[in-house]
Amino acid sequence: MAELEGIYTIWLRETKRYIRYRSRIVTSVVTPLLWLIIFGTGLGAAMRFGGVAGGYQQFIFPGIVGQTVLFTSIFSGVSVIIDRQYGFLKEILVAPVSRPSVVLGKSLGISTACLIQGVILLLLSFIVGIQMTIPCFLVSVVLIILISLGLAGLGLMIASFTDSMEGFNLILSFIVLPMFLLSGALFPITGLPSWLQFAVYLNPLTYGVDALRFTILNSSVLPLYINFAVLGVFTVITIFAAAYLFSKKEQGLM
Template identity: 75%
Template sequence: MAEIEGIYTIWLRENKKFLRYRSRILTSVVTPLLWLLIFGTGLGSAIRFGNMSGGYQAFIFPGIIAQTILFTSVFSGLSVIQDRQFGFLKEILVAPISRPSIVLGKAIGISTTALIQGVILLLLSFVVSVPMDIYTLLLSTGVIILISMGLSGMGLLIASFTDSMEGFNLIMSFIVMPIFLLSGALFPITGLPSWLQAAVYINPLTYGVDALRNIILHQSVLPLYVDVIVVTIFAVLMILISALIFSKKEQSLM
């Protein structure tokens, strides 16, 4: 019971931090829309997707949702560094709750904030002429939860090895953009050179984007069940590994 209450408390704190800054919510919605409207329109004028309603903007719509989840989930790992610097993390560590539960509570909290942003974008699908029904919304929400759990676990894992915000941002700049660019969010992943295709299929976000594109646009490279299995395995591994590393790292600091 204490573990569940602890997880809930950490989850609640993460969400209160997110909802307290309304500018953050606004930015998290406006930035993806700018990508869709400006980048999608500009590049879409040169790339024709004649077999898809909405053209290139519709094609990148699932990818932009995945991008939002990626940036929100991974960069929220900064909260661990902030808590460590301000001494709040020590207070959590002495509480009657296990360290894996701390990681799980933070991961669920971060995933919830990413889910909120993802659902808002799904509800704005009409902007790019993509139809949205309750079935599509629910399936997409399930995939978003899986993606965000895996990516938040990755962010927490990296934060466990990093002592400063500058170091975290430096590491992220070498990880986040390659993950996004190699996910197929902005271009089809079929017909690529073999070396680039290998990098694309190693990337776990590729399967998240493909799953969302399957559900929203009914177009994908892989079967939906394959995408879901890969994303689920990634999420479970990231949570388990980040919990293990976090426990060892913070134990050494106590």
């Protein structure tokens, strides 16, 4: 019970901290909409795209949802650095809660923030002419939770061995943008050169975007069960790795 209470408390703190900054919620929703409307319209008008009946804007919509989850999940790992700098992390570590529970609580809090943003975007899918059915919406919500948990674990892994905001942002600059660009969010991944396809299929976000595209548009490269399996394995690995690295890093604080 103590572990569950600890996980719940940390999750509640992370969720409240996100909800209180309403400007962050607005920005996190407006930015992907600008990508969708401006980038989708501009590039869609400049290219012939026949991959999806609804055109290029509908094609990139699942990718934009994945982009939102990616940026929020990994960048939220910076909360560990902030808590360490302000001493709050020491207060958590002296509590009778294991460090893996701390990581899980933070991951669930980050996932909740991603879920709020993702649900808003799904509800706004009519902007690009997508009809969001209830089954489609529910499966998309499950995918958003799964993707965000895995990426939150990745963000916490990076934050676990980084002591400064500058170092964290520097590492992310070499991770976030390549993950987004190589996920198939903006272009079909079929027909690419073999070396680029290799990089695409090494990217865990590829499977999340492909699963969302199948759920929302009924169009994908891989079967849905393969995407779910890869995302599940990725999530388990990153959460356990983040808990291990976090435990090793924070031993010096006790």
